[in-house]
Amino acid sequence: MTQPDTPSPSEDFVRTAVRADNAQDTFAGRVQTRFPPEPNGYLHIGHAKAICVDFGIAADFGGVCNLRLDDTNPDVEETEFAQSIVDDVTWLGFAIPDPVRHASDYFDQLYAWAEHLIGAGLAYVDDQDTEVISEQRGGFGKPGIESPYRTRTPEENLDLFRRMRAGEFADGSRVLRAKIDMQHENMQLRDPIMYRIRRVTHDRTGDTWCIYPTYDWAHGQSDALEGVTHSLCTLEFESHRPLYDWYLAQLPLPGDTPRQIEFARLELTHTVTSKRRLAKLVTEGTVDGWDDPRLPTLRGLRRRGYPAAAIVDFCNFIGITRTNSRHSIEMLESFVRRELNRVALRRMAVLRPLKLVLDNWPTDADGAPVVEWFEVANNPENEADGTRRVPFTGELWIEADDFAEVPPPKFFRLSPGREVRLRGAFLVTATDVVKDAEGTVVEVHATYDPESKGGTAPDGRKVKSTMHWVSAPHAQTATVALYDRLFTAEAPGERTGEPLDDLNPDSQEILTGCRVEPALGETPPGAVVQFERLGYFAHDPRTPLLFHRTVGLRDEWAAIQKRQGK
Ligand code: ATP
Numbered sequence: 001m002t003q004p005d006t007p008s009p010s011e012d013f014v015r016t017a018v019r020a021d022n023a024q025d026t027f028a029g030r031v032q033t034r035f036p037p038e039p040n041g042y043l044h045i046g047h048a049k050a051i052c053v054d055f056g057i058a059a060d061f062g063g064v065c066n067l068r069l070d071d072t073n074p075d076v077e078e079t080e081f082a083q084s085i086v087d088d089v090t091w092l093g094f095a096i097p098d099p100v101r102h103a104s105d106y107f108d109q110l111y112a113w114a115e116h117l118i119g120a121g122l123a124y125v126d127d128q129d130t131e132v133i134s135e136q137r138g139g140f141g142k143p144g145i146e147s148p149y150r151t152r153t154p155e156e157n158l159d160l161f162r163r164m165r166a167g168e169f170a171d172g173s174r175v176l177r178a179k180i181d182m183q184h185e186n187m188q189l190r191d192p193i194m195y196r197i198r199r200v201t202h203d204r205t206g207d208t209w210c211i212y213p214t215y216d217w218a219h220g221q222s223d224a225l226e227g228v229t230h231s232l233c234t235l236e237f238e239s240h241r242p243l244y245d246w247y248l249a250q251l252p253l254p255g256d257t258p259r260q261i262e263f264a265r266l267e268l269t270h271t272v273t274s275k276r277r278l279a280k281l282v283t284e285g286t287v288d289g290w291d292d293p294r295l296p297t298l299r300g301l302r303r304r305g306y307p308a309a310a311i312v313d314f315c316n317f318i319g320i321t322r323t324n325s326r327h328s329i330e331m332l333e334s335f336v337r338r339e340l341n342r343v344a345l346r347r348m349a350v351l352r353p354l355k356l357v358l359d360n361w362p363t364d365a366d367g368a369p370v371v372e373w374f375e376v377a378n379n380p381e382n383e384a385d386g387t388r389r390v391p392f393t394g395e396l397w398i399e400a401d402d403f404a405e406v407p408p409p410k411f412f413r414l415s416p417g418r419e420v421r422l423r424g425a426f427l428v429t430a431t432d433v434v435k436d437a438e439g440t441v442v443e444v445h446a447t448y449d450p451e452s453k454g455g456t457a458p459d460g461r462k463v464k465s466t467m468h469w470v471s472a473p474h475a476q477t478a479t480v481a482l483y484d485r486l487f488t489a490e491a492p493g494e495r496t497g498e499p500l501d502d503l504n505p506d507s508q509e510i511l512t513g514c515r516v517e518p519a520l521g522e523t524p525p526g527a528v529v530q531f532e533r534l535g536y537f538a539h540d541p542r543t544p545l546l547f548h549r550t551v552g553l554r555d556e557w558a559a560i561q562k563r564q565g566k
């Protein structure tokens with residue numbers, strides 16, 4: 001495995017750039033970043049990478065990283081999303097400086113700066129609708145067409161812009177545009193829109209405004225107002241950088257001019273990391289809400305049992321690059337497994353129960369079966385986790401596929417005449433089966449060796465198999481959700497352009513009537529335990545005795561690397 005023991009962010013091109021700025025005293029040694037999500041959905045694993053980059057780099061250089069909600073579009077934003085963003089960043093382990101910032105905090109200053117640009121002859125009111133404007137923008141090798149309103153005087157523009165703000169014009173009837181260059185090779189600079197008229201009540205500013213700034217107009221200016229030095233974002237904003245710089249260059253900034261640096265988005269195999277696509281899965285009912293354990297939302301991963309530390313370690317391990325690539329989900333799972341191996345308590349659970357009856361199990365003076373209590377380690381990886389008492393008696397549940405009446409080749413688990421170990425308890429030998437009318441085995445009979453207490457025979461004879469079990473009279477009944485990939489294809493949508501075409505119809509299997517040892521009933525909500533031999537399972541935060549399979553035990557990433565000769 002190329003996984004280091006303590007993954008730490010290695011030197012990358014962004015850190016190198018920050019170091020160079022510090023060496024040249026560009027920002028007087030200050031480093032400030034921000035994480036600027038739009039509150040129009042829940043954060044996903046891709047955002048986790050951006051969070052690790054933004055907060056991680058600020059922390060490395062003794063700087064600050066603000067959380068700034070980009071609430072410039074009142075049509076799609078909701079308070080529910082804003083709160084979830086704060087919760088998720090905090091859950092990942094990053095301290096959010098108080099207060100949480102909002103692009104809307106700067107609406108007044110942005111408006112004043114827009115008037116400044118108008119006064120300087122660098123912005124104008126356009127009466128055309130946005131379709132015409134976008135048509136006239138042209139394209140690569142296709143010249144732009146100047147708006148007939150481009151030559152309005154600053155006085156006329158100022159008057160119209162003030163009346164736009166005052167609510168004199170209908171929604172969509174006018175926009176404010178920057179006056180840059182309609183023939184620029186970069187489309188972003190072909191007189192971009194700065195304000196649109198939209199009568200929608202804003203979450204924070206209410207009905208104060210009926211004009212709202214665009215992302216490009218709000219973003220760099222908000223950075224400058226907050227004192228951001230390094231504005232880190234994903235590669236799709238690269239073509240916006242000249243516009244980012246242009247706006248800042250025209251304005252009387254209160255301090256440093258921030259610098260935008262782009263890095264590659266995180267994508268994972270077998271899933272999608274786009275809020276729009278995730279929203280579609282949720283609204284169309286393909287999954288059960290934003291915290292469905294199959295989703296790569298931080299909510300979903302958390303409910304699935306992914307530890308925050310594993311997500312952060314993974315993000316730091318893959319590092320920051322400028323090449324877009326899709327990482328194996330198996331690699332993320334490998335980080336999850338490693339963290340859970342350290343912290344998860346071991347328990348026994350039988351997912352598909354088959355009754356095992358020990359015919360020679362003793363009864364007490366009243367004729368009731370004896371109950372033997374075994375003291376079992378909670379986590380062999382961590383002695384401090386202590387032990388628990390596990391009951392054992394003559395009627396047990398074992399996993400149905402741990403028994404075969406006619407064992408196929410290489411099947412070493414229980415079959416008639418075969419002796420196996422019941423983990424930590426006794427050696428047992430199957431003797432007989434009971435079948436139902438259809439001929440299905442419904443009960444296995446066996447004898448146990450009273451001399452083999454703890455699981456070893458005094459004569460040292462070997463058995464090939466150790467199986468988990470649960471005492472039938474003590475068992476609790478649980479529901480267990482097994483998950484497979486949400487999409488069958490590594491790159492969902494690559495074939496047809498529509499990710500839903502690659503949806504895995506069997507991504508969830510719900511098992512009811514699972515039998516689990518009594519200690520599992522005490523598992524705290526949200527905690528993850530290891531079911532011996534089966535994998536890691538997260539206790540649902542709301543529904544007692546509902547468990548979600550986080551990951552299996554086998555390290556598929558190690559297997560993939562082996563195949564690739566690493
Ligand atoms: P989506 O495409 O999922 O809607 P977005 O970019 O519109 O995502 P924002 O809320 O604008 O979502 O993102 C906030 C920050 O997170 C931005 O700086 C963005 O660059 C970053 N980000 C979003 N998705 C990813 C990703 N997959 N990998 C890394 N960073 C991301």
Ligand code: MG
Pocket residue numbers: 038
């Ligand atoms: Mg975005």
